Amino acid sequence: MNLSFTDEERAFAEEIRGWLAANLDLPPSFASLEEEIEWGRRWQAKLAADRWIGVHWPHEYGGRGASPIEVAIYNMEYARSRALQPVNRVGINLAGPTLLAHGTDDQKLRWLPSILNAGELWCQLFSEPGAGSDLAALSTKATPVEGGWVLNGQKVWSSYAQFARWGICLARTNAEQPKHRGISYLVIDMEADGIEVRPLVQITGEAEFNEVFFTDVFVPDEHLVGTLDQGWAVANTTLAHERGTAFPFKEQVVHEVYLDDLYALALQRGLLDDVDASDELAQSFVELRVLRLHNWRTLSRLARGEEPGPESSWVKLAWTDMTQNMSTRALDICGETSPLWRGAHDVPENGRWQRQWLWSKAASIAGGTSEVQKNIISERILGLPRG
Numbered sequence: 001m002n003l004s005f006t007d008e009e010r011a012f013a014e015e016i017r018g019w020l021a022a023n024l025d026l027p028p029s030f031a032s033l034e035e036e037i038e039w040g041r042r043w044q045a046k047l048a049a050d051r052w053i054g055v056h057w058p059h060e061y062g063g064r065g066a067s068p069i070e071v072a073i074y075n076m077e078y079a080r081s082r083a084l085q086p087v088n089r090v091g092i093n094l095a096g097p098t099l100l101a102h103g104t105d106d107q108k109l110r111w112l113p114s115i116l117n118a119g120e121l122w123c124q125l126f127s128e129p130g131a132g133s134d135l136a137a138l139s140t141k142a143t144p145v146e147g148g149w150v151l152n153g154q155k156v157w158s159s160y161a162q163f164a165r166w167g168i169c170l171a172r173t174n175a176e177q178p179k180h181r182g183i184s185y186l187v188i189d190m191e192a193d194g195i196e197v198r199p200l201v202q203i204t205g206e207a208e209f210n211e212v213f214f215t216d217v218f219v220p221d222e223h224l225v226g227t228l229d230q231g232w233a234v235a236n237t238t239l240a241h242e243r244g245t246a247f248p249f250k251e252q253v254v255h256e257v258y259l260d261d262l263y264a265l266a267l268q269r270g271l272l273d274d275v276d277a278s279d280e281l282a283q284s285f286v287e288l289r290v291l292r293l294h295n296w297r298t299l300s301r302l303a304r305g306e307e308p309g310p311e312s313s314w315v316k317l318a319w320t321d322m323t324q325n326m327s328t329r330a331l332d333i334c335g336e337t338s339p340l341w342r343g344a345h346d347v348p349e350n351g352r353w354q355r356q357w358l359w360s361k362a363a364s365i366a367g368g369t370s371e372v373q374k375n376i377i378s379e380r381i382l383g384l385p386r387g
């Protein structure tokens, strides 16, 4: 395992750190999701103006052509600064890289410029009520008509679809083919007739997710990405970016910052002499170090020009357990105030830890459930027979 950066990588880290020190707008406390999105769009436009968003994109499309190691460094520095996470995440991390790999020149010209500056937000329309882990079971149907297709069906868990101008969507275009074939990858105009977006309220009380219903939605020919009926290959590009390496590096540092804050909370509540509370903090520290070592191993592989491989499932599992455990410990440290919610008298940090605990439940589902990760580990790393 190589635990050191090159001079160029250290210089890159200093450059982003310097930019953030000079330009960072720390997010205020938002009264609503709408307010957060608007604020986030302005912040992202500021990052884009100096090419500090989508650093992995090529230069000609507004990025910096950053290497995977530089992307990891960028994510760690960004998280350390406590900046708001980019509002157009689906556009930057999923739709953009997929269009770069499979889109036509016209599609790139039309859609890429407004992704980085958050001029147009994107959502991901993959999951359906009957297709999640087994995504290829999807049944949303696109029927050919003059000049394009007519789309009918339903998507679910579509994050931020209520704010999105465009969506990347998988639809069945050929029911005669086996399930991984006959799927096409379409860009959906979220303002088209026949689309209904219904927000779903989560246990945090917020509505980031949505159900999206399509009733005879016209999708023009030029919105097909890649080859007709071969959208599964295009979807794999999107999924590889979704399950890619940037996320665990960002999350490692986000949680290092959380742990510092939790330590401060324990100190403030006079709990540092309490053996149980100290044990809990120490345990989270150890779990974070384990995640950091997993990340360093990934970095070493990237430095050798290798792919992260199925070991990224270990990383996902280590992150899931670490974040869920730390979130539970945070409530232990909140003690008798843990059942309170934001706005309540005496609730620490306006309910931040309660919200974090509720949110952490999503960790074992999003980006591939824990059971699916365990299947990958047992089959592809341990070589056990398929169940």
Ligand SMILES: Cc1cc2nc3c(=O)[nH]c(=O)nc-3n(C[C@H](O)[C@H](O)[C@H](O)COP(=O)(O)OP(=O)(O)OC[C@H]3O[C@@H](n4cnc5c(N)ncnc54)[C@H](O)[C@@H]3O)c2cc1C
Binding pocket: 123, 124, 125, 126, 127, 128, 129, 131, 132, 133, 134, 156, 157, 158, 159, 160, 362, 363, 365, 366, 367, 368, 369, 370, 371, 372, 375
């Ligand atoms: C925070 C968050 C954001 C999301 N954002 C989006 C988005 O923007 N767009 C989008 O399209 N989707 C999104 N999703 C949906 C996400 O991709 C799905 O929830 C995920 O793929 C799991 O699918 P499912 O919920 O249908 O569960 P299912 O696949 O139905 O799984 C149900 C249970 O069965 C288990 N299971 C399933 N298959 C197996 C197996 N082979 N072996 C063992 N156990 C199995 C699972 O682990 C789980 O416990 C988001 C989810 C979350 C939590």
